Amino acid sequence: MSDDRRRQFGAYLARLRRDAHKSQRQLAAMLCAVSGTQSVTRNEVSRWERGERIPDSWLQFIAKVLGVPRGELERAAGYVRGESGGPPFGAAMVLAELIPPGDSLGSLDARSGRRVGREEVASLTARVHGFRLADDVLAGGDLMAPAFRELNAALRLYREGIHSEAVGSALLSQIGELAQIAGWIASDAGQHAQAERAYRIGIEAARQANDGPLVANVAGSLAYQFSNTGQERAGVDLSRAALDEAGPDAPPKTRALFFDRVAWAHTRAGEAQPAMQALGQAHDALTEADEGEAPAWAYWVSREELEVMDARVFTELHRPLRAVPLLTGALSRYDATHAREVALYRSWLAMALADANEPEQAAEEARRVVSVSADMTSDRIASRARVVLRRLQGFGEVPEVRDVLHDHGHLLSSA
Known part of the structure; x- marks a missing residue:
């Protein structure tokens, strides 16, 4: 039984608990109540979540209290014991794999006067990218609650904490990136008003951070939603404004993405000629791309992905x-x-x-x-x-x- 797998199970269990809006103490009390014993304490739950112990005999009660399938918990425990070839595929387990382990920003509960430094920024950066990777394999309905919980916590961290100008700017950039992926997740879940709210938060945060390409990425994501929800003209206008916001000096890989969104907006508006022109400009931009120049949020942009947009158009x-x-x-x-x-x-x-x-x-x-x-x-x-x-x-x-x-x-x- 490897230490890494125990830690993964612990992170998985902690996320299930947080998603059920329970503290460690509350979970312990509820387990005692449903099992008819008094043998579970907050400290025991903490040991489970740190990966020090696997609660084999408690899985049926944990499943009942947290409202998750017992079989999913048992498969996860079996994975820790080496009884299965790969990790379980439940949404919580995927999040536990991709979002760095440890307390989420939601549990930091920033207080007025709290000192915020580069360590918190680095933690947020890792978690934001974890949500991007999770979105590759999970649907919006699985990710929306944890993504917005992280976004709200990050906003509190910025507003209520004490930080230098440089740290504040870095926090704003990460809030912008987190708002973009939260908006994308909400849009996939069909929660378009919530998605637009997140996108507008992201645009404002990116502007305050003076990050033009990020402003363009978030605005372009909102334009994409407009184009797909009956607001085709708004989609065209906003996608072109996003391209202008990024400017000609934006990394070529990001410009390729922005041109692709312009192409899709014109396509949805029934405008074939400007759509085809934008597709060509996307490919031209990508040929100039230097991988070292691209921001982390553009990791997925490639010739193959541009060809998929070509095909959709x-x-x-x-x-x-x-x-x-x-x-x-x-x-x-x-x-x-x-x-x-x-x-x-x-x-x-x-x-x-x-x-x-x-x-x-x-x-x-x-x-x-x-x-x-x-x-x-x-x-x-x-x-x-x-x-x-x-x-x-x-x-x-x-x-x-x-x-x-x-x-x-x-x-x-x-x-």
Whole structure:
């Protein structure tokens, strides 16, 4: 039984407790109550969370008190004992893996007069990037509560703590980055008003930190939401304003991202020519990119990701002969653990195949998308599944399509 695995389990248990809004003392008292004993103390819970002990005999009671599946806890404990090949896949375990262990900012509970230094900034920086990595493999519904808890705690830390100007500026940058990922997570969960609130907080924090590229990243994320929620003209205007805010001296990798968002905004507005022009500018910018120049939040921008946006634009513009090869290539090399992104790309592939008059293949992709959407707390996936099903209604005479609509057509009436 490795020390690392015990610590991972401890971080996992601590996150489950925090997500249930319980203190260590409250958890101990509740475990005593449901078990009919008085043998659990706050100190014992603390030992579990530090990874000093694994509470094997208490797992059934912990599951009951915290409202989590007992099987998930037992798989996690089995992983610690070396009984399974890989870590369990529950959302809390993924967060425990990706968010650095130790107390969250939510438990720092910043007080007036508290001294805040670079150590707190470094901790926040690591946790922000952990949320980015968690978003790669988890859906918005799994991440929204912990992300906003961290954002609110970071705001308190900045407002109520005492810090130097340099530390304050660094905190503001990290608050801007955290607000961006929290907004993205909320948008994926379908909580668009909450997402916009987070994005606006992030824009203001980044402006106060004098971080033009970060302002552009957060504003561009809000523009992307506008484009996808019926505010297409606002999406165009804001995505272009974000590009201007970044300026010509922004790292090329970030400019590639901002041009991609401009392309998507024009696509959603039905403006093919400026969309295609922006796609070309994104690729041109990326050819100039020096990996050392890019900020951490642009870690995912690559030629392959630009090609995915190319394919999405071609699909929306009904150019399937260009879209299908790009999407097929992207899916062949994409990490299967990124289930949401894979399903989203399959949804565009289904649409492109329908436009190419290949309804049988489109139905096969649609079934895969709907299957994933049923098990994922992502409003984006659910919405894309409905879009694909509606598109297939024009091929109702095709047996494969008829079967998919028979099995899943009820999703259209439940929207």
